[in-house]
Amino acid sequence: MAEPTEIIFEVTEAIEGGYDARALGYSIFTQGEDWADLKVMIKDAVLCHFDADSVPKVVRLHFVKDEAIAV
Numbered sequence: 001m002a003e004p005t006e007i008i009f010e011v012t013e014a015i016e017g018g019y020d021a022r023a024l025g026y027s028i029f030t031q032g033e034d035w036a037d038l039k040v041m042i043k044d045a046v047l048c049h050f051d052a053d054s055v056p057k058v059v060r061l062h063f064v065k066d067e068a069i070a071v
Contacts (some may be wrong), residue, residue: 006058009042013065021061023049
């Protein structure tokens, strides 16, 4: 299997505050208290998940906001 050049995280607002992030296609999940903390936690999670020679060069964060409105 080819080593990934990038990895995408789906980011959502956590119910209890902060953010949750889940990697698409990988078993990586992390949380952060704010946006800056989340980015640090994602970098750490990616570095822990991959071997040093197979770490993706780019991490993309895809923020998803689910909102319902009454009509």
